[in-house]
Amino acid sequence: MKPNQFSTKIINSALVGLSVSAIAAIAPAVRAVEFPDGTVAFDRPPEFVEVDVNHNCVSMPADYFFTLQVPENGGEPVQRLTISQEEGLEEIDFNVEVTAACESERKGEPIAIADVTRDPNGRNVSIAFERPIQPGETAIVRLHTNRNPQTDGIYLFGVTAFPEGDRVRGQFLGFKRLQLTAD
Numbered sequence: 001m002k003p004n005q006f007s008t009k010i011i012n013s014a015l016v017g018l019s020v021s022a023i024a025a026i027a028p029a030v031r032a033v034e035f036p037d038g039t040v041a042f043d044r045p046p047e048f049v050e051v052d053v054n055h056n057c058v059s060m061p062a063d064y065f066f067t068l069q070v071p072e073n074g075g076e077p078v079q080r081l082t083i084s085q086e087e088g089l090e091e092i093d094f095n096v097e098v099t100a101a102c103e104s105e106r107k108g109e110p111i112a113i114a115d116v117t118r119d120p121n122g123r124n125v126s127i128a129f130e131r132p133i134q135p136g137e138t139a140i141v142r143l144h145t146n147r148n149p150q151t152d153g154i155y156l157f158g159v160t161a162f163p164e165g166d167r168v169r170g171q172f173l174g175f176k177r178l179q180l181t182a183d
Contacts, residue, residue: 039167039169041168045074045171045173046171047173049138057181058148058152058181060147065142066142066157068139070134070137074135077134079162083159084157084159085156087177094143095145097116099113099125127141153180154179155177157175
């Protein structure tokens with residue numbers, strides 16, 4: 001290869017690389033995956049960061065806090081969550097009428113809730129937000145119980161998030177656990 005050809009190849013490669021970078025920089029944010037039937041799913045799912053409780057003693061009133069983080073490059077906002085109690089010797093009786101949500105911190109800006117439902121078996125609570133949780137935002141959902149279970153032990157929770165839209169596929173985000181104690 002002649003020196004001029006080599007230089008031309010390097011320059012062309014650099015220009016192609018810069019062109020791709022420029023297009024990526026001005027391209028819109030990554031959107032959700034859309035299936036042929038129109039169903040929407042997350043391309044980059046949110047993260048179920050933690051579950052926490054303000055009183056981890058049995059038989060006490062308590063607030064349970066579920067933290068969800070939507071990645072900056074998530075592309076698709078979260079419209080709805082389902083929180084499921086997967087394990088624990090007793091069902092936690094959440095009072096869904098006082099469910100609340102806020103941004104970033106427990107005392108952050110409130111997030112309006114459109115609807116909260118509890119399934120007949122009592123282990124699943126679904127929360128729909130009036131305004132979807134946008135990419136780059138963190139949301140904390142508070143579920144209240146008038147009395148923690150009487151039995152101590154490990155209580156396991158799973159969270160499923162649903163993107164905005166009419167035809168959506170939920171994404172299971174994982175499990176987190178809490179230890180309730182008799183002390």
